[in-house]
Amino acid sequence: MNNDRYYKIIIVEPSPIIAAGLKHLLHESNEFVIAGHMDNIAYLKNRIAALRPDLLIVNPVVIDFDKRFALRSLFQDIPNVAIMALVHNYIDSDILRQYNGVIEIYDTSNTIETKLRNALSSQIDKKEFFENGGDLTEREIDVLIAVAKGLMNKEIADKLNISIHTVISHRKNITRKTGIKSVSGLTVYALINNLITSDEV
């Protein structure tokens, strides 16, 4: 990790006491800067493009329950950003598994900094894994999500700013890799892998 730069963090946490505490603990750090704090996810979505964070620290309770299983679909626009869970009540382990790490309320500032560093590097690893064809590429995943949501090739091309021809070739590759041809089969695949939620279908 490059020591010359700092990492921008956004906290999404409804409790002002906890958010302030976390800010205070990271205040001394010259590696991490808190670029923003908000108490709900809707506000975050509007601000995220402008703030360009490297890392989100999100309390999973701010996300609607039925969307909690599809974290990456929610943040489809920022696939490179690491996302940490900030937990101070019980959250299902299936939900936490999607995050790059979990910060708990009794963690010391040292522990938190270590966890943040690990989260950033795990997101880089994850990105490389996707790009090196372990499974689908990130672009293929974008196309897959759109297909599963019922979009037509033309709509997908417009949405992702690529040609229809490229959409078709992504779709061919998705089918070649997964063995799944039908839209409803791809939807099940996307649901199983938490790329979309059932109410998005």
Add this chain to the structure above:
Amino acid sequence: MKHGLFTAKMKLSDLLFADYNLILVLSRFGIKLGFGEKSVEEVCNKYHISSPLFLVVVNVSTYSEYFPDESEIVLLNVNELIDYLHASHIYYLEDKISSIEKQLKELYSKDEKRYGEMIERFFSEYKNEVVNHFSYEENTVFPYIRNLLKQNTKVNYHINQFEKNHSNIEDKLTDLINILIKYLPENERNKEKENALFNIFLFTKDLSKHILIENKVLVPCVKLIEEKYEQR
């Protein structure tokens, strides 16, 4: 490819030893097990099945490179062929699909309801497609052909329309197999998954032969009859 095909003089039991998938073909012709050492011809006579048709069906089902040529097509009893296809539809809808449906429900414990629901929804969508596919054949295509055979004045239909619109109902089964094998997370119900997979594999294979018989036997038969009419 004419060599090595099943013939009328062979023992029917030998056919099943060569390809056990034919068990299903027999039952759709109404043939019951327990036929001893009887030949194909003898069993066909007993059940009043025309043996040229029976042989074409078993040969297409077993040998993937074999399709009947015109000299064989003209010998076929098309009414009986439709009876056979109809029996297959009944078997798929009443036996096969409901048994797979039941097996899919067994794959998940209560706390994995999420997966159970996705799979059930996928399969019930598929089932609707199959029902529509078959009912088009039962309500439009088959009555048209039966009328044609009775030399009734032609309805406004042509077998080409069937050929063009014969929708694919096999792909989704392969999708389901991929999902069960690769993507549903492991759980304690592996045995149930295995059983469901065997059943779906068999169904996929049987269905693909059924569609082959429609495309490569039924359609050429009907084309011949249509041509005869048009020449008049």
